[in-house]
Amino acid sequence: MQNETAGEAFLEFGSTYKKINDSLLSNLSCSTKIITAHNTISQFTSLPSDSYIEIQSGIGILLVSRDPQTQPIRQFGMNQHIHIKPHIYFGFIATTPELVLKLYTEEGSSLDILTLNTPYEFHPVLPRIQVLDILGYYYRIRTQDYRFRGEQHDFFELTYVDTGLLYTEVDGKVFTIGEKEMIIYGPGQYHTQYTSSDSTASYVTIMFHLRNLSPNHENIWYSPLINKVFPYNKKIYTLVKTLVQESTSGLPYMDTLMHCLLTETIIRLLQGEYANPINHPAARVARQNYQDELFERILAYIEANICEPLTVAEICQKFSLSRSSLQILFKSMVNQSPKKYISDMKLERSCRMLRENKYTISEISLKLGYSSVHYFSNAFNQKYHISPSEYARRIY
16 A cells, blocks of 8 residues: 555654644745646755645645665655655655645745656556457357367457366467366467367356557567466456356346456466565464365365265364354355355266266256255256256257
């Protein structure tokens, strides 16, 4: 977050005030400054006496330093009235089209104007990438020995494998995409997709235009996004899952939210490429490691007992957790309740069993612990917007 002139960090350079003392005011001269919006500043001002600044209109950033040529320049959001100590160099950046302020200085004080060797550049908070439009979004189910002959196009294409195993060849290189993994094809990349004789795949495809908004002289500014398989990531999994759910919600602004979710997905992938590891305190790391290990054990237990009528109470008893603790753990890890997670896992397993074509729908319902075929069919239809029988018919 930005520092403000009202904060403790500013005390090295000055302070804030409500009103100038009348006796002091009589010895001060006042000048009005109008600063227009620019992202660079090349001159700083210093006075041998105290200076007082009062904003008349607009919003701006105060830049201060004891010596801008040799020492760091600090940024502070301007609020209230500002007092600056003697011999502190200061300058202003307008973050609105115009910043108007009054500067009170001691009568007869001589200004020291310092011109920087290299202008100081202020970086406003602006987007660096933009998803222009989403051209298509599909949930695809492929059986064994599926073959897509290949194509190339001038937009991006994201493939996120939900279940199974998918192979793809991109510009002559073969990649294997496992469950909860992702690949992105860039504009002009020729790519194929296929399954093997003993593998199936269900996956999400999203096609979109993406634009770079920041100056970048690299030949391919999006190179961190292509020619790699992104492994499972909890945040990415949640984003893609939410995007898929939102695409069929029918709620107002669902298209806007889909753009936001896709944009965040791309940003998270880019952050994963550039972010440096954060050195958390040892206790926090240990606590996080314990939570991760506990959560993995719970997921393994759910996976091993997915064909049983699992309950939240049973899991709480098994792992000595209160219901609220289990709810908080699942909320932080996968952003959903344990009951919803179990339901989704059962339905994902049912998809796999339908693709295997070994069991009838009634047998699958019974094996997964549903109370009735009717209840199973309703749950399946609610998640996938298709009945189990129609799902099986489309495959075979």
